[in-house]
Amino acid sequence: DQQVKQNSPSLSVQEGRISILNCDYTNSMFDYFLWYKKYPAEGPTFLISISSIKDKNEDGRFTVFLNKSAKHLSLHIVPSQPGDSAVYFCAANPGGSQGNLIFGKGTKLSVKP
């Protein structure tokens, strides 16, 4: 059973507009959440994270929102740029001394010029 779900396998957005990537989780004990970006033939690159005690974190063009009651988080990219085209993974940390991450299957974002 998937604990972290990204229900949209792909998303296409026009350059300059907002990209919204969504992620749902099932375990209310998750400690914090992360978003990674992955280009083909490269490893995932850390983008932004959010602690379970917060509901928003912002870093430049990237903002992550956390809705604990809905067990939902989203990544907003504003404005979207063609270089943002990649696969985006949502990940959750279960907390405690174990730091392993639980990943969603990813959403492929295409930003069209």
Next chain:
Amino acid sequence: DSGVTQTPKHLITATGQRVTLRCSPRSGDLSVYWYQQSLDQGLQFLIQYYNGEERAKGNILERFSAQQFPDLHSELNLSSLELGDSALYFCASSVGVGTQYFGPGTRLTVL
């Protein structure tokens, strides 16, 4: 560049063989994690080491093993390889229990 290095980048081998994947963490990071990414799948956690000791185990097969050496580099050993073991294998590191930084991965192809 995340600072995490992995070798080799590509590995092609036959069923039944054994291979070793190597990872060097970022300078100062004590935790090393191994993940497997199969086709159309997210990253699946295999195993974590912290300062030379096994800390957590995920969906790691008994045919797979890992270790972390005193210089903190880690090796993932895959034996009795099967076609289904073909995947991308990523190593990540972190200072402790924190943000993980990933290496470029090793693409394993089992023929």
